[in-house]
Amino acid sequence: MSRARSIAAVVALASSSRALAVPLQDALDPAGPQAQHLVALWDLMLAMSTVVFVLLVGAAWIAVLRRTRREIETPDLAHSEQEHRRLTRIVSAAVIVSALGLAALVIATIATDRALAGLPLQDALHIELTGHQWWWEASYDNADPSKVFTTANEIHIPVGRPVIFSLKADDVIHSLWVPNLHGKKDLIPGRVATHTIRADRPGIYRGQCAEFCGYQHAWMGLLVVADPPDQYAKWEAHQRETVSTPSDPTAAAGQHVFESGTCAMCHAVQGTTANGRHGPDLTHVASRMTLAAVTLDNTPANLAAWIEDPARIKPGTNMPGNNLPPADMGALLAYLATLK
């Protein structure tokens, strides 16, 4: 076992908790109008269901428990004509009330659907989101092709501005779900779906793949960072910048490792010769909060452990292990750290 490997192993064990300082996923804590509409519908349904549950189960249980007999008695074979009519009236009334209640819920459903579809979309931000096993690729669309940029697993959006997602899948079916912002929408190979959201308060909203997609379905996370508009503008401008050759010799050596080794076959760094498309675009990887689709905090130790043996952290992942000499690993980490 190489020294780097054993160090990585120790580090990985020490940081055994993959704790991330991000807010929890919560469908009942809306941060935008879409999730807000859904919470309103949920509240209505929960209230009606609670009443119905108490009435129905209460009636059935009381019917049994109110006068139980010890022994099995001779059956009563028929109701009197009068009683039968009375019972029929009760049952019919209960059925009519149930039907009316359900009709009310259908109307509430239609109203909510209209409200969701009615999100104003002027000046919307267009993001093409592609699901991969097991990470997210986000391409920020622009009328000017030179302004299009790509990132992975961490999407920044401006607060108060609508976002239109075009959802695609590269391999199997995935599903986009950021519960604090909206319900889910499937990403299906060969089809394009759209999903519109808006965040009304700044914050970090975690999401994750909701359609079973294979081995690492559990660790296919996504962060949506809602920034105030000026901060978002800065982030966007920064994302469009490409990378220049690092001045630090170690980092420069790392770039050589990156481009001459296996990394560049799958990963792209804009402005360099690395332009692989199988894995996440790493142009600004050092500026992201997490690694491996919101699986690890973005720290040098975690990054080293991930590069060394990704399958130990995410069994089944498509990224192969890299048994680099310690010097090369150090240089590679130094290079990646410059990709801010």
Next chain:
Amino acid sequence: MSTPALPGSSDVFADPARDARDAPLPEESVGLWGFLTTIDHKRIGLRFIVTAFGFFVLAGILALLMRLQLAVPENGLIGPDRYNQIFTTHGTTMMFIFAVPIMAALGVYLVPLMLGTRNIAFPRMIAYAYWLYLFGGLMLYTAFVLDVGPDAGWFSYVPLAGPQYGVGKRSDFWAQLITFTEVSGLLVTVSIITTVFKLRAPGMTIERIPLFVWAQLVTMFMTMFAMPAVMVASTALILDRLVGTHFFNYAEGGDALLWQHLFWFFGHPEVYMIFVPGLGVVSAIVPVFARRPQFGYPAMVVSLIATAFLSFGLWVHHMFATALPDVGKVLFTAASMAIAIPTAVQLFCWTVTLWTGKTVLRTPLWFVLGFFFILVLGGLTGIMVSSVPLDLQLHDTYFVVAHLHYVLIGGAVFPLFAGFHYWFPKVTGRMMDEQLGRWTFWLMFIGFNVAFFPMHILGLEGMPRRVYTYSAAMGWGALNMTATVGAIVLGFGILLFAVNVARSLRYGALAGANPWQADTLEWWYSSPPAFGNTHRIPVITSRTPLWTPGGIAGEVRGLSRSPPETLVTSGLEAHPDHRVAMPTPTIWPLISAIATTVLFIGSIFTPWAVVWGSIPVAIALTIWFWPTRAEARRHRALEKSP
């Protein structure tokens, strides 16, 4: 013994020469040979029930493994590969080789008894269906034990289960298991439908059929119309995987969503194929323990039929998160909510029956109380997930895991356990222990709710389904631990049931024919009923023949015992029509099932197995159906000229 004058009765019943030929009932063949060749609906039905219960226990163990893995965050007990196989095998078992077959198995055992006939229609076919079902289930578990179990979910969505992403033979085993259960299920369907329409006791007109039998009949029609959809789907999947067709490959003009439409066109009615027989069990138990005939019988029957029709209009509610037109989706919301009404009608009618009755609270009724509680809760969350927009939040989360277990365990497993306690004396001749039964109920009821109620909250807190682990930072640990504890309690409840069965088989009080003083015909026979059920088929004049004075007006005479005959009656009015020769035991259903199994499993490995594998099947079936002179003579003698 008097012979009643029946409208339309033929001279068969008054033929003294025939009566003179009455020989003692032939004994059922015993020993290993008897075991392998039997065509008695009770032996096959019981075998079906025990096998399905065995698969239930296996899938339950898999569930406990999942709960152990999820009890704490970032648990390393089970890796994703094994975990995916476990949840796939759990779901596949519960849906395909536990719930649907065990409900049909209850029918195989009980329907002929409730209808007062001597055996099920086409009993050899039922034997063949059982063996196929057994071999299919064994194939699934063999694959699982060898670490090549299916791992794409019980729904096997493509492309994950397709040739490109579902590597190895795993999804092929899944698809072939579907073939096994399809063939078996459709054969049972044909058999039960024929029994209900043609083999009812004389006088059991269509409005005197017990509600349990109605539920079975409705279920069988649903099976008949739903199963072909999944058969087409799984065959297309096998073809994609084995011979390179492109049904689901969008790059070659196929469509991944096509799978979902076909699968759920079957998959949603399937839920009702599990749930409707459960309603039948409840309808059998409620009147007996309320000491009152079921209120609103016509409404109950119409509700069952309405449920069956509506269940075919709901399948898209599994696909609300896909990019389908919104207007269309709302129609499915309305249909999904509408199906609550027939269930509500039945619930109201049971409540009224119980309210106006003199209830006796025994274990079966306790399980019915559990059924009310759990099913209503599951039904209400079902209304929530049927709403398109709300479903976008709830779909594919633990909320849905909670919902579906409330519906299926509430709607099927609790009625099933009610039925086990209720019919155990009929099947074995001995009573189950009441004290242990009550403990079983409370352990199962409390364990179930502790296990599954927290999952609603987990879903709202963002926990998706089918994850093999989750980050400690998500805050899902405590509720998952609670759920695991509940699952263990539920497991103990089921264990206690097994203990009660084992004890009662030996030490249970002798039951007699009708220990609950019940109303339907299965309680008319001795417990357990003799081979061939009865030689003298009862003549019915009432919906509750054992309660109404004169409910059994007499008995049919003149059926030959050996070779055995039974009576065929008309479809609506159950007028006696003609006698029919009953099949005799044979080994060929078993041999045919073995040959079919070789074909099915062989075709997983080479498409040519469909060609060479069909030769032994053809030979076995030919011998099975080869007419003998003696048989042909018998059948000719019984033919009735129009």
